[in-house]
Structure formats: C-alpha cells, structure tokens
Amino acid sequence: MPRVSNRLESSLKLSRTPLRRRNHPDVRQAHAADLRHRFRYYHQMYLMLIPGIVLLIIFRYIPIYGLIIGFKDYSFTRGILGSEWVGLYYFDRAFSDVFFLRALRNTFVISGLKLFVGFPVPILLALLLNEVYHQGIKRTFQTITYFPYFISWVVLSGLFLRIFAPGGPVNYIRALFGAEDQLLFFAIPEYFLAIVVGTDIWRRMGYAAVIYLAALASIDPQLYEAANIDGAGRIRQSLHITIPSLLPVASILLILNMGFILNAGFDQIFNMFNPLVLDVGEIIDTYVYKKGIVEFNYSYGAAIGFFKSVVGLVLIFLTNKIAVLFGGRDSSLW
Amino acid sequence: MTKSKERIAFEIVNYLFLTLLSITTLYPFLNQLSLSFSTTRHAVTPGLHIFPNFSEFTLASYRAIMRSRFIWTGFRNSVIRTVAGTVLSLFIYGLTAYPLSKKGFPGVKIFTFIFVFTMLFDGGVIPNYLLIRSLGLQNSLIALIVQGVVSAFNIIIMRNFFRSIPESLEESAKLDGAGDITIFFRIIAPLSKPVFATIALWVAIWHWNNWFDALLYITRRDRQVLQIILREILIQNTGDMWADIRTSQAQDFQLVQLQAAVIIVSIVPIMSVYPFLQRHFIKGIMLGSVKG
Numbered sequence: 211m212p213r214v215s216n217r218l219e220s221s222l223k224l225s226r227t228p229l230r231r232r233n234h235p236d237v238r239q240a241h242a243a244d245l246r247h248r249f250r251y252y253h254q255m256y257l258m259l260i261p262g263i264v265l266l267i268i269f270r271y272i273p274i275y276g277l278i279i280g281f282k283d284y285s286f287t288r289g290i291l292g293s294e295w296v297g298l299y300y301f302d303r304a305f306s307d308v309f310f311l312r313a314l315r316n317t318f319v320i321s322g323l324k325l326f327v328g329f330p331v332p333i334l335l336a337l338l339l340n341e342v343y344h345q346g347i348k349r350t351f352q353t354i355t356y357f358p359y360f361i362s363w364v365v366l367s368g369l370f371l372r373i374f375a376p377g378g379p380v381n382y383i384r385a386l387f388g389a390e391d392q393l394l395f396f397a398i399p400e401y402f403l404a405i406v407v408g409t410d411i412w413r414r415m416g417y418a419a420v421i422y423l424a425a426l427a428s429i430d431p432q433l434y435e436a437a438n439i440d441g442a443g444r445i446r447q448s449l450h451i452t453i454p455s456l457l458p459v460a461s462i463l464l465i466l467n468m469g470f471i472l473n474a475g476f477d478q479i480f481n482m483f484n485p486l487v488l489d490v491g492e493i494i495d496t497y498v499y500k501k502g503i504v505e506f507n508y509s510y511g512a513a514i515g516f517f518k519s520v521v522g523l524v525l526i527f528l529t530n531k532i533a534v535l536f537g538g539r540d541s542s543l544w
Numbered sequence: 545m546t547k548s549k550e551r552i553a554f555e556i557v558n559y560l561f562l563t564l565l566s567i568t569t570l571y572p573f574l575n576q577l578s579l580s581f582s583t584t585r586h587a588v589t590p591g592l593h594i595f596p597n598f599s600e601f602t603l604a605s606y607r608a609i610m611r612s613r614f615i616w617t618g619f620r621n622s623v624i625r626t627v628a629g630t631v632l633s634l635f636i637y638g639l640t641a642y643p644l645s646k647k648g649f650p651g652v653k654i655f656t657f658i659f660v661f662t663m664l665f666d667g668g669v670i671p672n673y674l675l676i677r678s679l680g681l682q683n684s685l686i687a688l689i690v691q692g693v694v695s696a697f698n699i700i701i702m703r704n705f706f707r708s709i710p711e712s713l714e715e716s717a718k719l720d721g722a723g724d725i726t727i728f729f730r731i732i733a734p735l736s737k738p739v740f741a742t743i744a745l746w747v748a749i750w751h752w753n754n755w756f757d758a759l760l761y762i763t764r765r766d767r768q769v770l771q772i773i774l775r776e777i778l779i780q781n782t783g784d785m786w787a788d789i790r791t792s793q794a795q796d797f798q799l800v801q802l803q804a805a806v807i808i809v810s811i812v813p814i815m816s817v818y819p820f821l822q823r824h825f826i827k828g829i830m831l832g833s834v835k836g
Contacts, residue, residue, distance in 0.1 A: 248650050254724035255643035259655060262640030266659065266694045273667025273675055290674075335565075341558055353822060354566040360814050360821065362753035364771045365807055368778025369572045372803065379575060382590045412569070444551065477756065481779055495669075502670040503760065515668030523665050 280513035293509075300513035310514065313497040316490055320406060320474040328411040329464055333456060335415050336422035337448070352423075356416030367481035370409055371396065397486040406482060406491070410475060425459045426452065462537045469529035472522050494518055573811070579804035580605055587800045605805035615806070617766050618773035621685060625769060626751040629689045633698070633747045634740055641699045642728050645706035656703075659696040669760070676761050687761040688769065692750060698743050705739040706732060742824040745817065752813060770810065777806050 275290075280300055282293040304310045335355065342348040358366065374380050376392035384393070395401040429451065437447045476495035483491035494514065502511020534542050574594050579587050581596040581603070609615055643649055644656050681687035709732060717727050733740070755771035762768050781799075 245650060248648050251718075252643070252646060252649045252724065255646065255649055258639045258725060258728065259643050262636050262694060262699070263655075263658075265636060265690070266662065269672075269675070269690060269694060270662040270666065273671035274662075274665065275667075276671030276674055277667050279671070279674075286674075338558055338562060341555070342562070347559075351562045351566055353818075354569055357818075358569065360749055360753075360818075361811060362755065362771055364753075364755050364775045364778065365810050368774065368803065369576060369807055371779065372800075373572050373575065377588070377590060379571075379592050382592065385590070416569075444554070480756075481775065498669055503673060508670050508674065511670040512668070515670055519665050519668055526664055 277512055277516045277519070279509050280516045282509060284509040284512070286508075296509075300510050301517065303510065304514055304517065309492070310494075310497060312489070313492045313494050317472055317474045317493045319490070320403070320479070320493060321471045323403070323407045324410050324475070325464070325467055325471065327407055328414065329460075331411050331415045332418035333422055333460060336419040336426060336456075337452065339419065339423060340426045340452075352416060352419075354416075355419070358413045359417040361413075363475075363477040363481050366409065366413065367478065370405065370482070374401075374405065396482065396484060399487050399490040402483070402487040403490055406475075406479060410478060421463070422456060422459065425456055429455045458537050462533050465529050465533045465536065469526040470522070471525065472518050573807075576804040576807045579801055580808050582801055584801065587804075605801040606809075608802060609805055609809060614765060614768075614773050615770070615809075618768055618770035621767060622752060622770040625685055625688045626748050628685075629692065629751040630744055630748045632689060633693050633695070634744055636693050637695070637699050637702050637743065638728070638733060638736070638740070640694075641702035642706055642724070642732060644699065645703045656700075659694075659699055661696075662694070663696045673760050682761055683764050683767050684761075685767065688751075688754075688757055691754065691757050692747060695747075698747065702736070702739055702743065705736060709735055738824075741820075745821055745824050748817070749814065749821075774806060774810055778803055 279290055279293065281295060281297060282290070283296045283299075284290065284293045339348055339351060342351065372378055374395040376394060380395065381389075381392045393401070395405060433451050434447060437451060442450070472494060474493040474495070476493070476499075479491055479493055480496055480499070483496070495518075498511045498514050498518075501507045501514070530542055571594070575592070578593040578596045581601050582593070583600040583602050583604075586597050586600040587593075640659070644652060644659070646652060676682060676687045679687075713731055713735075714727050717731055722730070753771065755769065755775060758769045758772050759775075762772070
C-alpha cells in the first residue's frame with residue numbers, strides 16, 4: 211500500500227516544482243516519467259469523462275458556436291455555415307432600435323431596483339431570526355419564509371394576478387378604506403414595477419437569509435461576552451459586533467450580484483407582463499424571445515443574445531475583481 | 545437569567561413582526577386554498593377568504609380538474625421529465641465530477657475550465673432553439689430531459705464533496721487491482737449519498753418548475769408539461785383549456801375556484817418533498833458556497 215501512495219505523493223510534489231528548475235534535464239526527465247505514471251494511474255478517468263464532455267460539447271459549446279449567426283443573415287434552409295456574412299449589421303440595428311434600447315433600460319431599472327431595494331431585506335430577516343432563541347419557532351419561521359422560493363413563477367404569477375385582480379383581496383382592502391373604484395394593478399406601469407420588485411424580494415428573502423444566518427452563527431460568542439462585561443447593551447452590541455461581522459458577506463454578495471444585472475428575471479416578467487405595461491416591462495430576454503422566436507428573426511435575436519452574454523461575462527470578471535479588492539482572495543467566485 | 549424590560553419588549557415586537565411576515569407569506573396560498581373549496585356564491589363575494597367556509601364547502605373544482613385530460617397528461621409528462629432528468633443528471637454529474645476531483649489527474653485544469661466556462665458564458669435562447677430543432681428533438685421529452693444534464697455548478701459542488709473523501713480508501717482498492725470506474729461505483733458513490741440526495745432534490749425541483757424550454761421545444765399538447773398547461777389556465781386563459789374542463793358538467797364552479805384548485809394541485813408535489821427539502825436545503829446552500 212505505501213508504494214502507490216508514495217509514488218503519488220512524489221508525483222504531486224514534482225508537479226509543484228518551480229518553473230525555472232523544471233528546465234533542468236533531470237527534472238524534465240523525471241517530470242515526463244511522472245506524467246506517464248499519472249496517465250497510467252488515472253487512465254480510466256478519461257473514459258468516465260467522455261459522456262459529460264460529449265454532452266457538454268453538444269448542449270453548451272455548439273450553441274456558443276451558433277452565436278455566429280448574429281453576424282450572418284441566417285436562413286434555416288442554408289444552415290449556419292451556408293448563410294451569408296453580414297458583419298455587424300444586426301448590432302448596428304440593435305443600437306438604433308428604440309425598442310431594444312427601451313428593453314436595455316428596463317432591464318437595468320428592474321434589476322437595479324431588485325438588487326438595491328431587495329439587498330437589506332434578507333439581512334434584516336436574518337438579524338430578527340437570529341434573536342429567536344426557541345429553535346422550533348425559529349425553524350418554523352424559516353420554513354415559512356423560504357417556501358415561495360420553491361414555487362415556479364408560472365404558479366406565483368397566477369397567484370398574484372388573482373390577488374391583485376379587480377374583486378380580489380387587495381382591492382377588497384382598498385374598498386374597506388373607502389376606495390370606490392377597482393384598480394387593475396397589473397395594467398398600471400408604476401404598480402406593475404412595484405409588484406415585480408416586491409414579489410421577487412418576497413420570494414427570495416427566506417432563501418437569501420440562510421447565508422446571513424450562517425454568517426451570524428459563526429460570530430465568536432466571546433465577543434458578546436466581552437461586550438456584556440464592558441456594559442454594552444443589545445443595540446450597541448448589534449452596532450459594533452453583529453453588523454460589522456455581516457458587512458463583508460453582504461458587500462461581497464452585493465458586488466457579485468451586480469455581475470448578473472442583465473438578468474432581470476425572465477421567468478417572472480414573462481408571466482406577469484401584458485401589452486399595457488410593455489413600456490416598463492419589456493426586458494432584454496423578453497425582447498430576444500419576441501424578435502427571435504415569435505418573429506423568426508433568428509440572427510437579430512442571436513446578436514442581442516451575444517451582446518448580453520459578452521457584457522455579462524465582462525461584468526462578472528469586473529465585479530469579481532472588485533470583490534477581491536474589497537474582501538481579499540476568499541471573496542473571489544473562483 | 546433575568547431579562548430586562550427592554551429585552552422582553554423587543555422579543556414581543558420581534559415575534560409579532562415575524563408572525564405577521566409569515567402570515568403575509570402564507571396568505572396568498574391560504575386564500576387560494578380557501579377559494580378552491582368554495583361554492584361559486586361564496587367565491588364571488590368580496591373578502592379576504594383565508595379559511596374555507598365550511599357551510600359552503602365543495603370539492604366540485606377538484607372533481608373537474610380530475611377529469612381534465614390536459615392536466616393529467618401534463619402531470620404525467622412532468623413526472624417523466626423530472627424523474628428521467630434527475631436520474632440522468634446525477635449519473636453524469638457523478639461520472640464527471642470524480643475525475644475532476646483528482647488534483648493529480650493530467651489535464652484536470654483544462655477539463656475543469658471547459659466546464660466552468662459554460663457557467664460564465666452561454667449561447668442563449670436562439671442558438672439552443674436552433675440546435676434542438678436541427679437535432680429533430682422538437683416535441684420530444686428528450687429535449688427537456690437533457691436540459692441541465694451538464695450543469696457545471698452542480699458538477700463543481702459534487703467535485704468538492706469528492707475531494708473531502710480520504711484518498712487512502714481508493715489507494716487500497718487500487719492495490720487490489722480495482723479500476724477507477726469500479727472504485728467510483730463501489731466506494732465513492734455509496735459514500736456520497738448525502739450530496740447525491742441534496743443535488744437530486746435541487747435538480748428535481750428545477751425540472752418540475754421549468755417551463756420555458758417546454759414553451760420553446762414542445763408544441764403538441766399531449767407532450768406538454770404541467771407548468772405550460774398551468775400557464776395556459778392561470779395566465780393566458782386559453783379557451784379550449786376551459787372547454788376541456790367544462791365538458792365535465794359545469795354546475796357549481798367558475799374560473800376563480802378552478803384556477804385556485806389548479807394552483808393548489810400544482811403545489812402539492814413540492815409540499816410532499818418539503819420535509820426532505822428542509823433537511824437538505826441549508827446543506828445545499830452551504831455546499832454551494834464552498835469553492836475550490
């Protein structure tokens with residue numbers, strides 16, 4: 211038994227040899243021998259990787275390759291390769307298309323609202339849950355608040371269409387307070403936005419609070435004991451111990467979430483919007499669907515999709531860099 | 545331990561607030577549950593409808609749903625897609641994650657990169673749609689089952705778990721002449737039941753709730769999944785969907801109760817796995833936050 215493990219260990223050590231020493235003939239030879247050895251040692255692993263890699267190429271990399279139709283005038287009969295190149299035509303078109311620009315603006319508005327309005331909610335929820343000492347009651351509250359996270363937006367949208375409908379409970383409460391009309395909330399842009407942002411925060415708060423609760427649980431209790439001895443009350447303890455220890459997690463989550471700002475929540479908006487609120491409700495993803503799938507303009511849809519993917523990639527790298535700058539190596543996504 | 549007056553006051557306010565929050569979270573569901581059991585006369589009366597009115601209690605809308613052909617086929621297709629999709633995904637995740645968990649495996653960095661890259665950059669809707677079309681998978685449940693089968697995120701989570709298994713177990717098996725594939729199925733997979741269970745739940749819920757791929761790839765109603773049928777009933781109010789339900793003697797119910805009952809029926813499968821979900825849920829989030 212020790213024979214294999216020693217060889218493996220030495221090969222691992224060898225692969226960490228500094229680069230300048232690797233060029234020495236002896237080291238190179240040993241390195242090659244080590245690589246051969248590791249190939250033999252792990253040869254079945256390559257077999258295991260085959261199904262995953264094949265599926266990955268078909269269902270992930272071929273679509274990435276397919277994005278080149280954004281630079282072509284795609285026709286289904288001529289295929290991806292046979293279609294004619296049109297260069298940046300569709301990108302030019304996108305940026306002179308007022309409807310695309312509107313979708314871009316709406317995407318930023320909706321994402322931005324969800325991000326910044328929704329950001330403190332799970333933190334507050336976690337802080338309050340953390341003050342519940344009875345474990346059973348705490349778990350009950352948690353179980354209830356993260357329940358909506360597991361329900362699809364199709365069902366949730368159906369639910370809220372009914373809750374906010376004329377004759378529904380919200381209009382009923384308004385009537386109790388003396389309102390005489392019935393509001394079509396989903397048809398009024400301001401209310402539509404408020405519902406989209408509000409229900410998204412509502413759906414995610416319990417789920418997001420879990421991460422903060424874990425951060426709260428990892429605070430050293432000695433800090434609180436020391437503060438107690440020094441005579442600091444609950445509020446001062448929260449201000450000087452609890453909140454500062456949540457800050458790193460919070461700021462890093464905020465920064466990293468900014469990397470996904472182009473995803474305004476297709477599942478939700480596609481099921482909630484209607485022609486009356488297109489002006490605030492149309493986002494990039496719904497626009498791609500409309501142009502590409504409904505109107506069969508595949509190249510235009512792919513060009514917008516390509517733009518979104520590239521900007522998304524840049525944003526993720528950028529926000530990751532910022533996160534590392536603020537929180538050190540540990541806050542990196544990778 | 546004695547509590548100060550402020551502390552007691554704070555706890556009362558805190559409990560009240562969390563109770564209120566829980567009620568507002570549950571209210572939409574309770575409201576629909578109550579409506580689904582109501583007679584028409586009761587359902588159209590304005591009100592909050594939190595609890596079913598037991599003097600006007602009826603199962604008429606559920607009976608109507610039970611007779612709906614579309615809902616049943618949708619339910620069946622969703623179950624097929626969820627079960628097949630979850631089993632296939634777990635198989636691929638495990639098989640892929642194991643080699644990627646070995647730091648000494650030649651090429652591990654490149655292989656990991658080509659998986660992780662797909663988390664950061666994807667082709668988007670149009671190329672995926674054209675791919676499925678050119679593969680001839682339109683109107684086939686296979687098009688839905690293969691979705692998510694190469695999720696890099698889940699593979700990385702599983703890889704991290706495999707790394708925490710002591711290598712000495714595998715080395716002794718190797719000395720006995722076992723290959724990596726045997727070791728994976730005989731030693732690693734049985735040891736990894738918790739991570740398989742957690743990811744299985746996540747993937748299953750994802751499959752159950754996913755509808756956009758079905759909207760893109762499935763046009764035939766008898767191949768459609770439940771979520772799209774729900775969409776037609778709850779959001780689009782498609783006419784023939786009503787015709788299908790109404791053929792079953794419509795006496796004492798209307799849209800309101802039917803839609804409410806449909807919402808409740810669609811939530812039941814999630815509710816039934818909820819106890820398991822809870823056990824594995826927090827673990828899942830925590831697994832996701834461990835990187836390597």
